[in-house]
Amino acid sequence: MSNFTRQEVLLQAENISLRFDKLILRDINFQIHNIVREGHNQGQVVSLIGRSGIGKTQLFKILSGLLQPTTGKILLGEDLHPVKSGEVGIVHQNYILFNHRTIEANLKIGLDHCGKEMTDKEKESVIKEYAGHFDLLDHLKKYPMQLSGGQRQRVSIIQQVLTGNKFILLDEPFSGLDALMIDRVKDLLLKISTLHEHNTLIIVSHDIETTLSISDTAWIMAAQEGKEGATITEEVDLMKLGFAWNPNVKKEAAFRDLIESVKSKL
Template identity: 30%
Template sequence: MQLNTEIMSYLKIEDLEIAFKTPKGRYVAVQNINLDVDKGEIISIIGHSGCGKSTILNAVAGMVQPTGGSVLLNGKKVKGPGPDRGIVFQNYSLLPWLCVYQNIYQAVDAALKTEDKADKHARVEQYLKMVGLWDHREKYPKQISGGMKQRVAIARAFAIDPEVLLLDEPFGALDALTKSSLHIELLKMWNLTQRSKTIIMVTHDIEEAIFLSDRIVVMNNGPASTIREIENVHLPRPRNKKETVNMPEYKVIRERLLNLLVDKVVIDDSELYKEEQAA
């Protein structure tokens, strides 16, 4: 009897293709996407607008079904959304008629149906205190800032205790100082889970990707986008922002990523110029 010595990846994206029907025909958003993610890894996906970053994230979330290939989590095929995956969007997605506390409690109550009510309330309190919003728990979304709304969204995502946290440009609309503060909060919460939560983040921000991630997936431009390169980030953890950005390896990685993205723009501009000349 031959033993199977292959180690199954915690999250495996295999030959993924996602296409949509349009009035002009079939549009292939991404194709030939292959990515193995270990439990507890933080992965960022970067690339220009329209390269399929969010499409891949939505496939992992189960909100978009592959037209080819598969997404496997813990060896099981992802067929739809589930409580094992939490999502944080750029637009917060808070319910305006519920206060901060209720926004989190409702999510916890829905995701953790078998948990005791007192434990659910304790969980909400724990995560609100983690993000520094316990004193603002009775306020409504319209009464708090954008940064505070994003703290609520992150606390809510952690509070439902998902195995995988999916972040779709969660800090894109925030100012630099608020964004930097939330980076630290996110890593603190990740550390408090003994780095057991797997995080996949879509971002346009190279510095953000380097500071937070273990690996960075660089996408080619769409349509029919593929993975151009995967950059390993061997910066020590825990990471201090001031120290990290001054490390030689940080600067090398940043330069390499900038060259990859700018090089692609130059190639595309060159092709555009040829087309204009031909016309």
């Protein structure tokens, strides 16, 4: 494994709590740093792991600025400003797209709001470049309902990338996929994360093994005995442990031990 350093903070969760009729989340604090890796254009892949119904999706909405926490704030970027909706992309579990637009038009809407002045020809060229890169060139004229789940997921992710969002939250990206598809999605996410050094993927999942195998950092979300609401109970630094960026990590006995250990803490 090549040398790496954790540099400036890119995203910071500060004392987040959320209460509806009861306390859902409490005392959530974490930081995502820019990881610089020698000889690589390395983005960040972090994960939030927890049981279903623990409040991952609520935290997810708070991180994206779609939901205001009861207390605390999410700070973003090099100047650590409070997050606003539109700064963090979301790829929902069921890959929501605009069903009335073709795939090309779905991707174009990302570019329409990217904040850069581009002609239609330039947009078309960028869309074709990404579509070619992610095996979607033959599907640009189709509608979302004509694509498979995996293809829709790719379109959803690229749509967010084209909007210019460096932070992309993925809600259960491996849910309901077979083993072969999981590997393809893993490759896709790694490809996205290395497109730009500041690209940061935040994966919310209960598939521990797959998620940990592509993450550099993971946070375990769980409830603590005698306390209301879920919080982050542990940070797992996969880089320090030597598991990050290792394509064969699933085969390592120490990694399997780590998974068992994480499972016991949920």
